[in-house]
Amino acid sequence: MAPASLRGRSVENPTISIEQEIQRSYLEYSLSVIIGRAIPDVRDGLKPVHRRIMYAQHELGNTYNRAYKKSARVVGDVIGKYHPHGDSAVYDALVRMAQDFSMRDPLVDGQGNFGSIDGDSAAAMRYTEARMSRLAGEFLSDIEKNTVDFRPNYDNSLQEPEVLPTKVPNLLLNGSAGIAVGMATNIPPHNLGELIDALLYLLDHSSCSSRDLMQFIKGPDFPTGGVAYVGEGLTEAYTTGRGSVKMRGTLSVEDRGKGLESIVITEIPYAVNKSTLVEKIALLVHERRIEGISDLRDESDRRGIRIVIDLKRGTIPDIVINALYKYTALESSFGFNMMAVVDNRPQLLTLKDILAHFLEHRREVIIRRTRFDLKKAEARAHILEGLRIALDNIDAVVKTIRSSKTAQDAKQALMEQFELSDVQSQAILDMRLQRLTNMEHEKLLEEYRELLKKIEFFKSILENEDVLLGVIRDELDALKKTYATQRRTVIDDHDLSGIDIEDLIPDADVVITLSERGYIKRTAMENYSAQKRGGKGIFGVHTSDGDFILNFLVTTNHQYILLFTNRGKMHRLKVHQIPEGSRTAKGMHIANLLPLDKDEYVVASLTVRDFAADRSFLFVTRKGMVKRTHQEMYTNCRSTGIIAVNVRESDDLLQVVDVGREDEIVLVTQHGYAIRFSVADARAMGRGTAGVKGIALRSGDRVVAGVVVTPDEHKDILTVSEKGYGKRSSLDLYRLQTRGGKGIITMRTTPKTGSLIGAIMVEKDDDIIMLTSENKVIRIGAGEIRKVGRATQGVRLVSMADDGHVVGFDIVRDKQIDEARKNED
Known part of the structure; x- marks a missing residue:
């Protein structure tokens, strides 16, 4: 307040309160920073400097289909006509708009040194050249048709647009970050295809919620890829405007041979400096906070990121990986703060709010364009x-x-x-x-x-x-058709709290079903009750027309399920990672769980608890080829899968079984023939080999099963035909032969029985679970199935309609019987 001697002045010299003047001036400054510099407009997702760069390029005719112009020319036009600030600030903004590791879809096509993910600065503006990207042209489409309002520039000599008539939902596409006075914004980039799908849904369902839109927008899509771990944090961000998600880089474990391994980082979290990350890892190794690393090098080039961490012999990769996540920026957080300018006022917005404002902007632009x-x-x-x-x-x-x-x-x-x-x-x-x-x-x-x-x-x-x-x-x-690209960031909804999820999941018996079209599910065994032989069964799994069950496995939650594709690759999951479904559920498509390439699909599966050094995998193909490879060669499975077997073009992988060197194998064919030979006859080979001949097939025949036999065991071979007939035959009836022979009859097939679909080893007290093409499951005791000779057709096991057939079966070991036996002993 002015002193008393100054009070009561005339109108010519009014007194002014210093407190009020400071408040007023600071408020004006704050609004100027918020609206004129740091916070983007919700309509075009641009701050004023970015908008002026794009408009200046448009006025220069510096479009994607014309020659590049010196960056200094563009910067000069921007600061001379529209943006009266330092040239370095404008050039820094232009450089970022051209960096493919900063922008999900760059708006500037740069030529020259525009910096790197290592934090290197761009070359001086007199050396670099730039032009608008093709996508940027969509921001200025129809601007000459009075689609947006213009205002005078800083010296009233020219007109500049208040907002661009963009067709692109840029606020979410490329995100935004800025710090104003008393507030800030931090919005991650997203995938254009997902954004457009959500916009189209919002057009037809205006009353939907942000949660409804999340079925289309799965989460952020960072230009540097990586993995985003979402959950309640993402839901909170999209429904309130504030939240947080975890980001992790992408890495894999590579075998260097002779028992040595390396961790290879190929993607890093968004906004992480690669050089700083490598320096941090080196410091941690020097301080012995991370043990087991023998060498660290950056092999990145223009093809992508590759940070190689060589491990010492005997080091467990997972321990080093967990330390990298814990102590370095390889695991980072992204905090959502979806603040944007709406009607010249900053507002915290939800996911639906942002999309709705964009649609309203498009509606106004189209109306004004149409009037013009x-x-x-x-x-x-x-x-x-x-x-x-x-x-x-x-x-x-x-x-x-x-x-x-x-x-x-x-x-x-x-x-x-x-x-x-x-x-x-x-x-x-x-x-x-x-x-x-x-x-x-x-x-x-x-x-x-x-x-x-x-x-x-x-x-x-x-x-x-x-x-x-x-x-x-x-x-x-x-x-969408012109500009949408595949998602780069993998979305994972697992919690990263450090608790082992397996500790919370009982190791219960489950049934895994995988259909020919790739739908997979996990169902509790208790959903399948035992029935009498010849029953019609209960509904087992729903499949669409033309689909059928390819694999039918009985396992437990803590085992690994190994999935082998037609290209000879192996992918690995824990059984509990497969989504659980009811008995009649269709399941989830395998492509949502595995990074399958186009035209790649699963043809065989196997469950194991661990990869034993004294055990092998035996691969069986439809044309009778077999290959044995030690399991320890499959211990390290990359997230993208590993090569498991070399399958010839004219052949198909049928089955993969777990065997020991002393085991024997019985190959069973569609026409009812079988051959029994020692696993040792197939010498151990590397992963990328094709194998040797297991059985010489007759014309038109093919292998349908590979049954593992343990020497001296007194079990029976159960064979099942497509029309529901089956029988048990003593293993002693199958003599041991040399690999590569034509085999002997194992079941007499007739038009009544149909062709064989498979065979397994059973004991009298086992339960058999069968699945039909009518999507019904029947569970019967093996003891109820008649035991007969090899050259017989067996008895009916399941009743079906005339056009029905059995598509799969497996064995269920009754744990109560096992426990009763132990008590008797």
Whole structure:
């Protein structure tokens, strides 16, 4: 407050409160920083400097299909015409718009050194060149059609747009980060295809919630890839505007041979400096906070990131990996703060709010563009109407013009004689003589008819809300088709609290079903109750038309399920990672769990608890080839899978079984033949080999099963046909042969029984679970199945409709019987 001696001054010298003046001035400064510098507009997702860079390039004609211009030229235009700030600030913004590791979809196409993910600075602006990216052109489309408001630039000498008429939901696509006075914004980038899917859904379901839109927008999609661990943090961010998700880099374990391994980092979290990350790892090794690392090197190049960490012999990779996540930026957090300017006021927005504001902006742009086009079309149609009248009365028009003394007299005479407007009369006077030809006359009439159609369409957009929404929908579809790319960041909803999820999951018996079209599910064994032989079964699994169950496994939650593809690759999951479903559920597509390539699909599966050094995997193909490889060679499975077997083009992988060197194998064919030979006959090979011949097939025959036999065990072979017939035969009836023979009869197949679909080893007290093409499951005791010789057709095990068939079966060991046996012993 002013001192007492200054109070009561006249109006010419009013007293001013210092406190109020500071408050007012600081508020104005704050708003200027918020709106004019740090916080993006919700409509185009741009801060003023980015908007001015794009508009200046547009005015320069510096588009994606023209030659590059020096960055200094662009920066000069920006600061000279629209942005009265330092050139380094403008150039830094332009550089970031060109960095593919900073922007999910860059808006500037840069040529030269524009910096690196290691934190290297860009070259000086006099050396680099730039132009707008193709996507950036969509930000300025139709700007000349009065689609947005313009305002004077800083010195009132030019006009600049208040917002760009963008077709791109840029606020979420490329995200934004900024610190203003008293507030900040931090929005991650997203995938364009997912954003457009959500916008299209919002167009049809305006009352939906942010949670509803999350079925399309799975989470952030960072340009550097990596893994985003989402959950309640993401839901909170999208529904309130604030939240947090964990980011992790992508790494794998590679075998260097001779028992040595390396951890290879190929993707790092968003906004992490790679050089700083490598230096941090080296420091941790030097301080012995991370043990077991023998060498660290950065092998990154223009093809991508590759940080190699060599491990000492005997080091467990998972321990080092967990330490990297704990002590370095390889695991980071991204805090959402979705603040944006709405109607010149900063607001915290939800996911739906941002998308709804963008759609409202597109609606306004299209309405203003349509009004502009309609006005222009009507003006042109008015002129064409006058030319049409002139051509229909050409002789009279020519006579009138020739009889006039001056052009003004001719115009006035035409207006009076043919009831034309001033514009129409002038157009007639300006018409060239060549327009009098019949061809030109037809062109004029065709143009007139097309204009009338356009006018009608423009009016329908302005008068009919459904037509307007249809235009928005068509533009979004076209944008997705042209610019959408595959997601780079993997979304994972696992909790990273450090608790081992297996500690919370009981190691219970479950059934895994995998259909031919790739749908997989896990079902508790207790859902399948025992029934009598010959029963019709209960509904087991729902599949769509043309689909059927490919693999049917009985296992436990803590085991590994190994999935082998037609390309000979192996992928590994824990059984409990497979989504649980009811008995009749369809399941989840395997592509949501595994990184399968195009045209790659699962053909065989196997469950194991660990990879024993004295055990092997035996691969069996449809054409009778077998290959044995030690299990320890499959211990380290990358997230993208590893090569398991080399499958020839004319063959298909059928089965993979767990064997010991002393075991034997019985190969069973579709036509009812079998061969028994020692596993040792197939020498151990490397992972990328094709194997040797196991059985010589007869014409038209193929292998349907590989049954592992333990020496000296007294079990039976159960064979099952496609029409529900089966039998038990003593293993002693199958003599041991040399690998590569034609085999002996194992079941007499007839049109009544149909072809064999498989075989397994059983004991009398085992339970058998079977699945039919009618999606029914039956569980029967093995003791109920008649034990007969090899060359018989067996008995009916399951009743089906005439066109039904058995598609899979497996053994269920009854734990209560095992426990009873132990008590008896």
